[in-house]
Amino acid sequence: MNGVPLGAYIGLGMFMFTTGVVGVVVRRNPIVIFMCIELMLNSVNLTFLAFARYQMVTKVADSTALQNSLMAGQMMVIFVMAVAAAEVAVGLGIIMAIYRLRDNVDIDELNLLRG
Amino acid sequence: MNHAAGGVPVTPELLLFGAVAGAAALCAVGVVAFNNAIRSALCLVVNFFLLAFLYFTLNAEMLGITQIVVYTGAIMVLFLFVIMLLNLGAPNLLVEKRDPKKYLGILLGCGMFVLLGSQVLPELIKVHAAPLTPELAKFGGPEAIGRTLFTSYMYPFEAVSVLLLIGIVGSILLAKRRI
Numbered sequence: 185m186n187g188v189p190l191g192a193y194i195g196l197g198m199f200m201f202t203t204g205v206v207g208v209v210v211r212r213n214p215i216v217i218f219m220c221i222e223l224m225l226n227s228v229n230l231t232f233l234a235f236a237r238y239q240m241v242t243k244v245a246d247s248t249a250l251q252n253s254l255m256a257g258q259m260m261v262i263f264v265m266a267v268a269a270a271e272v273a274v275g276l277g278i279i280m281a282i283y284r285l286r287d288n289v290d291i292d293e294l295n296l297l298r299g
Numbered sequence: 300m301n302h303a304a305g306g307v308p309v310t311p312e313l314l315l316f317g318a319v320a321g322a323a324a325l326c327a328v329g330v331v332a333f334n335n336a337i338r339s340a341l342c343l344v345v346n347f348f349l350l351a352f353l354y355f356t357l358n359a360e361m362l363g364i365t366q367i368v369v370y371t372g373a374i375m376v377l378f379l380f381v382i383m384l385l386n387l388g389a390p391n392l393l394v395e396k397r398d399p400k401k402y403l404g405i406l407l408g409c410g411m412f413v414l415l416g417s418q419v420l421p422e423l424i425k426v427h428a429a430p431l432t433p434e435l436a437k438f439g440g441p442e443a444i445g446r447t448l449f450t451s452y453m454y455p456f457e458a459v460s461v462l463l464l465i466g467i468v469g470s471i472l473l474a475k476r477r478i
Contacts, residue, residue, distance in 0.1 A: 186427065186428060186430060187313045188313050189424050189425065190426040190428070191426070192424075196323065196353075198412060198416060198420075199412065200346075202411055203330070203408070204327075206331060206404050209404035209408070210400065213336055215336050215385075216339050218378070219339055222374065223343065223346070226347065226350055233354055251438070251447065255444070255451075258438075259451075259452050261362050262448065267459070267462065273377065273467070274470055276470075277470040277473030277474055281473050281474075289385065
């Protein structure tokens, strides 16, 4: 979209990232905390794609350099998605294991590692 | 053409973006604000769909589709599955008590947003995208992504595949009856 400045996309990404940070700090339900982490990862994805699109302004010499500079952001988003999928699978498995152990998943009462 | 604050001309595209971005931001707040975990998850699904739409507007069609398939299709189903399994949908299982941490967190979040925004946004609000030529437009499609992924990014791709394999093994191990 041509009429939208880069700052609008970055502003939305920043707002979502801040919301995710506040959620991680404030909430006590571990599943909601995971959702907030997903929110942060997605806001970073949006920022990557926005920068990848808006740096098309710069003139690049040949087509290989152009392709490299255009695809770097999208590649990073693909890898973030893969890491997020792995993280969610393992993290939810850990939450399930804790729930079976304690019958309670309140994050403030999990002090198994305290000496 | 009338100008909004900051000297940005108000175009139909900007209004459309504002509507989608406002809805996405509202859903993001909903994820944090709702007490019920299922409502948070549904807010997150809507947020991911709107983000996929924004990816389309950023000329990343392939990643928009991937966003819908991977996030709303796979990850959110996993979330909802675990919520139902743990029966955390029951509203009073995990009553969130009032504590000063909540207000402190919101205050710190606002401070972080203001700090980042005041540094970054005044410059970036002036940057506009180059017009999309047909040659540039094909960089968001599956062909360009696949070609790059299997040539320049071959080793990261293999590393990610190993990571996903470890994730599969780890989640199976964690889900076993006796650890």
